Amino acid sequence: MKKWVKTGAFFLLTCLLIIPLAACGKEEMQKVRVAEVTRSIFYAPQYVALEKGFFKEEGLDVDLKTTAGGDKTMTALLSNGADVALVGSETSIYVAAQGSKDPVINFAQLTQTDGTFLVSRKKIENFDWNMLKGTTFLGQRKGGMPQMVGEFVLKKHGIDPHGDLKLIQNIDYANVSTAFASGTGDFVQLFEPTASVFEKEGKGHIVASFGTESGHVPYTTFMTKQSYMEKNKETVEKFTRAVKKAQDWVQKQSAEETAKVIQPFFEDTDLETIETVIDRYKSQGSFATDPILDQKEWDNLQDIMDEAGELPGRIDYNKLVNTEFAEKVSK
Structure with missing residues (x-):
């Protein structure tokens, strides 16, 4: 009888120790909801970060959803339907021009040319x-x-x-x-x-x-609301680090290898075409080699918008761009 009591007590103690540890493991994974403006091979490094587990290595559980169109993507972000948006930097300028009290901040650049x-x-x-x-x-x-x-x-x-x-x-x-x-x-x-x-x-x-x-322009950038960034600085830094890992990986690997990794996101496109597209984008420098959005790119973006008659007003680089995390993970 005593033997069974001891065994039962040991089993109970083991469960009490294991369950909290398992729970803690789950709590460490920070969920980040990402809204991408469209599903595109142009965003290859993002899919590499997901498939190669770079976000998970940083303790992030990224939930990616495609919200077709810049307006819908920005609406998702502003209405708290997403934590991070992957969309053109011009959308952050449009939001700022409307007098938003919680501006959208560009923190990690993914593509640096038109696609x-x-x-x-x-x-x-x-x-x-x-x-x-x-x-x-x-x-x-x-x-x-x-x-x-x-x-x-x-x-x-x-x-x-x-x-x-x-x-x-x-x-x-x-x-x-x-x-x-x-x-x-x-x-x-x-x-x-x-x-x-x-x-x-x-x-x-x-x-x-x-x-x-x-030329170089912040064509597609990861951005978030200033309020989210202030409350989740560690998360934003981890997210940016995962992006940088993916950017480095894409630059080092062949277009064929990258195509194989991201193919699950493009089931309706054959592997040969995916490889051709990646090679074309890579050869013309469309994939940013680091997540830093610099002043020259920002100015070029506003020049292009101004030339098209779509710039509501010049917005200072430092108001809508934060390179703190990008610079830190790029060192």
């Missing part, structure tokens, strides 16, 4: 931007970064977007590629992997890169 390409319906051996004059150009939605960068690049090459060609920009983002495939336009501005798929299927031919032409 669109100029696709021609016909194959062109020696492309020149002047070839767009007198043609029908199927652009992106007015007010968005793709459209602003598109017009910026056209003007850079001496082309008046509203005078030298027929500019169509009233088609929803999701339907632009379909419209071109069905015969609308001589040229179109497309994201990957659609641009590469069209080229592979003979529906179009990539003739130029808007990312290469527009």
Whole structure:
């Protein structure tokens, strides 16, 4: 009898010790809800951070959701539907211009160039931007970064977007590629992997890169509300460190290896296409090599917005950009 009592007591004591430890283990994982503006190979380092467990290594349980469109992504962040948003930095400027008392702060840059390409319906051996004059150009939605960068690049090459060609920009983002495939336009501005798929299927031919032409710009950045950052500094730092680990990994690995890692996020895209897209973005320097959003990039962003007539007012770099965490994890 005494033996059974001792055994039972030992078992009970063991459970009392193990259960709190297990509970503590769960409590250490900090949940972070991330809203991404779209699902895109352009954001490869983010998916690498998830698949390779870099967020988990930092004690973070990242819940990623796609909220189609910059307005919906920002709404999710502002309404506390998300803790962190992955979206274009111009959205933080729009929010600040509306007089928000809790500004949205850019803290970790993911992509540093535009991610669109100029696709021609016909194959062109020696492309020149002047070839767009007198043609029908199927652009992106007015007010968005793709459209602003598109017009910026056209003007850079001496082309008046509203005078030298027929500019169509009233088609929803999701339907632009379909419209071109069905015969609308001589040229179109497309994201990957659609641009590469069209080229592979003979529906179009990539003739130029808007990312290469527009220079470095904080095209897609992780951001959060100032109030969240102040209350969760350790979490933001851990998140940024995981992003930096992923950025380093992508730079060191081949496009093929990166494609294999992120393929679960793109089940409808074949591995060869994913690899082609990653190689193209990597070769033109679209993936930021560190999470630091610098002053020059911020100024270039506002210049592009201003040129497009979409800048509500110049916003000081230090008001909406915090590089404290990015600089710390990049040392």
